[in-house]
Amino acid sequence: MGTGLLDDPTFAIVATGALVGIAASMLGTFLVLRGNSMLSDAISHSIVFGIVVVWLLTGAQAGPVQIVGAAATGLLTVFLTEALARTQRVKDDAAIGLVFPVLFSIGVILIAIYARNIHIDEHTVLLGEIGFVWLDTVELFGARVPQALLTIGAMAAINVLFVTLLYKELKLSTFDPALAKALGLMPGLLSYALLGLTSATAVAAFDAVGAVLFIAFVIVPPSAAYLLTDRLWLMLVIGSAISVASSVSGYVLALWLDVSIGGMMALMTGAFLVAAFLFGPRYGVFARRAARHERRLANEAQALAVHLFNHEGGPRERQENAVGALGAHLHWDGAKAERVLLRGLDRGLVVRDGELLRLTEKGRAVAREVLEPWHRPAL
Amino acid sequence: MLELLSDYTVRNVALGAAFLGTISGVLGTFAVLRRQSLLGDALSHAALPGICIGFILAGGRSFGATLLGALASGALAALAVLVLTRGSRLKTDAALGITLSVFFAAGVVLLTHIQAGGNASQGGLESFLFGQAAAILRSDLWIMGGVTLGALALVAALWKEFKLVTFDPVFAATLGLPVVALEVALTVMIALAVVVGLQMVGVILMAAMVIAPAAAARQWSRSLGGMVISAALVGIASGVFGAVLSATGRGLATGPLIVLAASTIVLAAIMLAPGRGIVWSFLRQRAQSRQLRGRQVLTTLYRLAASHDDPAYPAEEGTVNSYHGLATRRVLSGLARRGLVRAVVHAPEVTPHWELTPAGLAEARRAIAEFEGDRA
Secondary structure, X not given: OOHHHHHOHHHHHHHHHHHHHHHHHHHHHHHHHHOOHHHHHHHHHHHHHHHHHHHHHHOOOOOHHHHHHHHHHHXXXXXXXXXXXHOOOOOHHHHHHHHHXXXXXXXXXXXXXXXXXXXXXXXXXXXXXXXXXXXXXXXXXXXXXXHHHHHHHHHHHHHXXXXXXXXXXXXXXXXXXXXXXXXXXXXXXXXXXXXXXXXXXXXXXXXXXXXHHHHHHHXXXXXXXXXXXXXXXXXXXXXXXXXXXXXXXXHHHHHHHOOOHHHHHHHHHHXXXXXXXXXXXXXXXXXXXXXXXXXXXXXXXXXXXXXXXXXXXXXXXXXXXXXXXXXXXXXXXXXXXXXXXXXXXXXXXXXXXXXXXXXXXXXXXXXXXXXXHHHOOOO | OHHHHHOHHXXXXXXXXXXXXXXXXXXXXXHHHOOOHXXXXXXXXXXXXXXXXXXXXXXXXXXXXXXXHHHHHHHHHHHHHHHHHHHOOOOHHHHHHHHHHHHHHHHHHHHHHHHHOOOHHHHHHHXXXXXXXXXXXXXXXXXXXXXXXXXXXXXXXXXXXXXXXXXXXXXXXXXXXXXXXXXXXXXXXXXXXXXXXXXXXHHHHHHHHHHHHHHHHHHHOOXXXXXXXXXHHHHHHHHHHHHHHHHHOOOOOHHHHHHHHHHHHHHHHHHHOOOOOHHHHHHHHHHHHXXXXXXXXXXXXXXXXXXXXXXXXXXXXXXXXXXXXOOOHHHHHHHHHOOOEEEEOOOOOOOOXXXXXXXXXXXXXXXXXXXXXXXX
């Protein structure tokens, strides 16, 4: 493989998309869990400002200087947003929506004034051009490697390393910031590191997918993973897997339909999210509907068992525990009474004795579980 | 300026900006008060696929079709946010981010699909990203004006209901108001504002037009009516300023200019709004802490005097300093200017000394009595 594979545009494009996704999922997982997702929106818009300013100052259009500059811009955005919210003159959400448009606007105006004819035009800034990543290559160990692949690969490695090394700290400060602070883990610093890396990743992903589509890679795969699992490490793994699957399927579809590759990749993350939303094994719409149905059936069976149990052996047993009486006594209409009764017979909770209904041992156990919970066998 | 306003394009642009300012200011007020500021951001990004579909269906750049498309996809996006937050364990921020980015991605895909078709008039579509006010036609203005008027009429007709839903939705529900329907109406109307803003500021920066005028108006308004009117005025002012600058300048996109104008007003309002501005409260705080320090030093002098049984006891400045752990010269001079203390010489010492004047004695007694009263 080696040289041949790296020369292949298809591989370069799909690998870039997948690496953007993995790098973004690592950080996005924590942003989604912390309820900070919209900060990635703010950051990815406002780094346009950072990119232009760094370009004006140093002439660098990409590379480490740009990444550091973008990280600084991202932190500036977060800092300004927090400072604005701290004045208590505007609410948190409004503060986000006030700061990033300003930085973004200044960035766009600077581009219009100074950078008309270079490659950072407004269009690239927004949409990126992942289809061309393989054109711009550098020499590495004798092989020609796409520049974008190298940058985003390095960024993905840094993010994976960050999450692996600080896994415990990130986990604690995400789920229990107060305890993290008490233990001296500096959750504030960690939060800034997370957001700084988000900005750096955004600029590394910029050429490929642009500012707005980057948000999809940060928020959507971790959100889909969040609907599929309760384990943090699994969420990171599933989020990355969805990113990879999105970039492969997005590439294929984009080629087939002749549309934007980056856009299609981002759209595919949305498709995976919808799938997780509908078919997730535990939190999916269908799974929850099935669980609700199951619970309702169990409740009805319990109600029947409890009713029969209460009147068992009593003076009015013949009237209360008669087939025809269920509707009136449990306030069920005829159809429902019949349905519940048939299910009770099926499950062996009750048996019929002419018009009279008798509980089986199993049925009595169901009633006791409700009426005498203290007799429930210890778990 | 008059010459500028008589220019046909500039007049169009200014009128469009005024419509935008009005509708986004009025509806933004409700959004900001209901803590839904970022919904405007999501809805405006989400308008892109609708714009493209309108373009495809109309077979070219038709403002009416575009608006309908944008409105439809905006409403769909609002619905998506609602479904995601109600139907899953995702929080609002994630739901907004998902909707924003996935809808925008769909828009990008459609945009490239249109471009691949090689339609000559596709250039008009790009202007919806950042807005290009100069491209506004007279016929577009009629639609923008109509949408604005319609939204205003609806707000006026349902004023009491919207007000109640904004400030106390629970109470509104107990009164039997259709709370959900009213909230949906407010949300869909934000999509209307987005639609009017497409040509002026573009989908990316529309978020700021929903938030900024309302956030500025909030600083000096005490009532909903006042806030709605001020927000509309701020919106109009920044809209017209940015649009005219863009139409006459060097082809700068309109959106960023309008947003910068509105944001400058917000910043000024946060700093200087009467009674609420940061500058005023900083000054007030400084005056208060100065007054408090003055009272503390005065009380110290009084206690020294009391413990020496001498109302005119000359207290050494160094002693007073050590009581307060800081240099009290400025505080003492301030008290002296108010005639409460005076500098005296206490021979044979040469260090500065201070004693209470009769007025200072009375003031100190009053301060102490007040303090004791508070404690009781």
